[in-house]
Amino acid sequence: MSQSVSLTFPDGSVRSYDAGATGKDVAESISKSLAKKAVAIAIDGTVRDLSDPIANGKIEILTRSDPRALELIRHDAAHVMAEAVQELWPGTQVTIGPVIENGFYYDFAKNEPFTPDDLPKIEKKMKEIIARNAPFTKQIWSREKAKEVFAAKGESYKVELVDAIPEGQDLKIYNQGDWFDLCRGPHMASTGQIGTAFKLMKVAGAYWRGDSNNPMLTRIYGTAWAEQAELDNYLHVLAEAEKRDHRKLGREMDLFHFQEEGPGVVFWHGKGWRIFQTLVSYMRRRLDADYQEVNAPQVLDTALWETSGHWGWYQENMFAVKSAHALTHPEDKEADNRIFALKPMNCPGHVQIFKHGLKSYRELPIRLAEFGNVHRYEPSGALHGLMRVRGFTQDDAHIFCTDEQMAAECLKINDLILSVYEDFGFKEIVVKLSTRPDKRVGTDALWDRAESVMMDVLKTIEAQSGGRIKTGILPGEGAFYGPKFEYTLKDAIGREWQCGTTQVDFNLPERFGAFYIDSNSEKTQPVMIHRAICGSMERFLGILIENFAGHLPLWISPLQVVVATITSEADGYGQEVAEALRDAGLVVETDFRNEKINYKVREHSVTKVPVIIVCGKKEAEERTVNIRRLGSQEQTSLSLDDAIAALSLEATPPDVKRKAEAKKAKALA
Template identity: 60%
Template sequence: MNVEHSPGTPYECCIIALKVGGSTKGQEQVSPGAAREKTPFAGALALVPWLDFVVRVYKAFFQRAIIAPEKGTVEALDHVARAPQAGDGPVRITLPDGSVRVFDRGVSGGEIASDIAASLAKAALALRVDGALKDLATIIDRDAEVAIVTTRDKDALELIRHDAAHVMAEAVQELWPGTQVTIGPAIENGFYYDFARAEPFTPEDLPKIEQRMREIVDRNEPIIREEWERDAAVEYFKGRGEHYKAELIAAIPPGEPVSIYRQGNWLDLCRGPHLPSTGKLPKAFKLMKVAGSYWRGDSRNAMLQRIYGTAWTSKAELDAHLTMLEEAEKRDHRRLGREMNLFHFQEEAAGSVFWHPHGWTLYRVLQDYMRDRLEAEAYVEVRTPQLFDRSLWEKSGHWEKFREHMFTAESEDKILALKPMNCPGHVQIYKQGIKSYRDLPLRMAEFGSCHRNEPSGALHGLMRVRAFTQDDAHIFCTEEQITAETLAFCDLLRSIYADFGFTDIVVKFSDRPTKRAGADEIWDKAESALRDATAQAGIETILNPGEGAFYGPKLEFVLRDAIGRDWQLGTLQVDFVLPERLDATYVGEDGGKHRPVMLHRAVLGSFERFTGILIEHYAGRLPMWLAPVQVVVATITNEADDYAARVLAALRDKGLRADADLRNEKINYKVREHSLAKVPYMFVVGRQEIEIEKVNVRVLGSGSQAVSLGAHSLERAIGALVELRREKCSRDIAIGPYLQGN
């Protein structure tokens, strides 16, 4: 067992832990480049104000080795004593502002923070070394670029959430001994941990766990990284009855060190990094719910219990998030989908949507809108098969990189796969006939139906499905055309998003992933081309390292919705790999063969997911131009049935999606029912409206209410709706000026 941050002697370990756990008040501040005081006596004097913390670190490090060594930690004291010394040579540390500090030996992140300012040492949570996130106790024994991470940095939230998961797991095992912990990562907006326990957790258990978590934070347990030998780690966790952890560790290649984190007497397998101590975890956390999960996400494996939580840097952030969640629950597209009679799901077709008439109307409205926009930009629409032979996927590289997400079938001794994406099929169409440079750019679009084998536990309404349709397109162009095509696509994308009511957009630049196709030289070329294109187009991007597609870098367009949530939708990917793999060519101006560049692009992503986002963004109150039913003609009395039929015909004659409600029900009941269905407008007709040949216009209000805008001539009322549809107004109350003739 090796302790990562031990600089040498046991005593020096305590000094490092001290500097990690708090400020350096009372310690000598050493200026950059100055020689450090090396006498143990001088160091001991500096420790006095922090004796309590040092004692706890000492216990965490050595009590287990000297007094009660645990199974699996054989020769723990010997390992600590033989821990590598900090480097003897000078170390140059370059800070984010460009300043350089020189230390005469290896130095920890805590020491660097102390050398800068006592306040920074107190606030420090972790550090980045040449871009890599590390524990604050990490010893840097070479020249490096270093940034200290505090709660002000974006890295802090993931650290806090990861630590919250560990603290929660420790709390659960203290409260219910014998519970096994499995996997517990930080996720977007929070964290979770999966537990194996015979008795079910209940909502009433969550406050108990939260209280124990606060106690663990108050204990301020040092969090220490240790490296164990794999077999010793397996035996240790087996001995504790932690069979899931033992299975994870056993899968680590032989000879590879196992990273274990210790907080107090609690241990967990983890790559890290983590906060210096549990006391650094803000008490701005809350456990949200208990759910079921499967071991390794496979329904064939054992059922586990998952506890979800959220954690933030402050109580104010936590409160704001909880308020947002309350609003998000009201807007949940699954609930609204039922209330609006749009769609449903069932187990016999998990991950596939049953579209009801009104839902399918909305789907077709989106598709028709996108088709019109693409035709205006000179895209040609195509249709490619659903099933392809395995050989094509092998040529394209998808079989190697994407096989686990593909549905396959056998026929006549051949393996076929449902397409998870449309790009290889589009290359096949491109290759039909000789292409000249004069034919480029060729913009090929398809509303392509795709299937991906998502784990059942990951499915989530329209947001995560197995069967979906993309607004997919591929632009075949020359290298010289990349910039112009990028600019044109970004202009189109912004215009489309604005029509749907989204104007807050962030663009991320995702570069090469670890798992990728193509040589580094090709990736250099693709990344450079996309970077140059965004620069010339004046597009500001945020780097999203390692998140590119396996065949090329990409831009990701992230939208913010009405309650502040971010959704990644559109993409633009530059691909030099697939044209090479599938032998796509064109004849250049020089008469020779050249490879086209392939730009993969989508605006909505998938119609299913975008529909879910729209429903939640508008809380079901879709703009009139999108609403499946734009107006309902409702009668007050049966005497108005004939007049209502004439009104309905006039509405439909103008292409408006209209229905009539002639039931023998009270008008208030009808208004309530159609308001709950989020119909934006109602034309109410009774004896009075028949006599004056008008309609009483009502607009969808809050809840189940509708606001009356008074009686208006049928011609003016219909004209107002037609104008609203044409302008794609997102605020339906804007009908007022049109009704007044303005």
């Protein structure tokens, strides 16, 4: 009597199948149409080949529309790309080809590197292979057979990969027709299931196994999607992102630059620094009522970082320094030979400030904020404009409170973060709770308490927003010292940016012996909450530039108005207009050059000036102005007084506007 296998389906039903039955057999037992659509199965959540024998457990039959199938589509597309390359250029060696975010790549060893001109040829050949609809089949080979076959084919990199596979692990070979490759799998049933919604994106150099001592290979990147509409949308977003690239706009707007002598640090130009200071001033106003702004030292003895644990956990990302005298005169016994570190974060310094002087429970919560300049080592290849730098400004803060105050503080932080994002035009926000990782400090009881409080806060956040704010859980993604909230915002073209965080910390107060005197006159360790809203001010500014495509709201714009004249007869009136606008608090420049007005407007539009006021003889006589907005062909004529009133109101930061409106409402009440 043959042994049977029991499967539980998503609807809760249970069926038995003969041992040895495959995922394809199961799909066919349900319906022939499902069997045609099926691309893989999942047993207890693990995706497997459709041809794999089933095992007891919960089964799901995956079709191309299942989100998990997208990784299979991309994985199979990578294999088809490798086959296409070897058909077109025999003798080319294929090495490693993983799935990555939004696509895939494969590294190839070829005497002459690929160029972008080769990509259309490869795409054409890939479509031919997909049209053949060859089945993916799997074999298990011995280590010796695999090495022998790949060596005979001249695939030395594959031989090396076989050697790297641990003893006792199955060595899988996947065929698609006559072509085969070493692969862990899984794959879909056939190449035809990939579809044609793919595109090869670019070529790049890559060292074998990422080691600069190894040979240089050519990497071909591609993207693949389940449907053509998804591919079209992705390519559209990429094109939009290229137009919005903050590095390109930064040059056009004359905001900042980078250069080799200062890798990963920003050279701010006048206009860029003005935006930066506008952001800082805005954040200062938002914190003024509740936070003490402090400033901790930039350079501290490594002994402090050893106590905090950063020297052990984070040393490879830190910059260490000695005095130049100690370096050049090692024989000088009077020289200070200590090693110092540039701070990578503000929190240890804030604990020192909290510890200075005895604190009572009556003083809590104590909220310390700093716009601290920090430095973290990032590999040169990872640097990316303002988005990834080595020196940046954190708008973080640290709240020292009692256990009972923790929930209220987390909610107060949440309200502030959401309000700030809304002021900058970000309304689609996701808040996720990251829970305890495997490696962590603190007792399970502490984690239980903190996670319970934060889970309740998360539910409150969603309820108070009426469902507008989406929430979720990131299991195991918490910091080693405590759970945290992560705030992700969506920009104008749908990209997501993780910016704000709220993190509960059991570790630092204990390490530094921080305490307050409780109501029983006993020393008690405070709860420490780390909080950031923008995160990196530089990165947040980069996000703003890209979100608005350089068309910054008037209150953020570094240059708000250019007054341009049509004729020299209007220069005097133009100067009067400019002075009146400056008196109203706007940032204004004049353009009285002997150039045509259309030329002036085009030039200032390139630099993304939001408002151009045009003055001619008619405007001077009538004491009016002609207003032209960036990105619009429309022109508006207003009296000078009305224009000043409208523009000064528009240039008022939203928090200042709210405060004025509240004051006015109070006076009228």
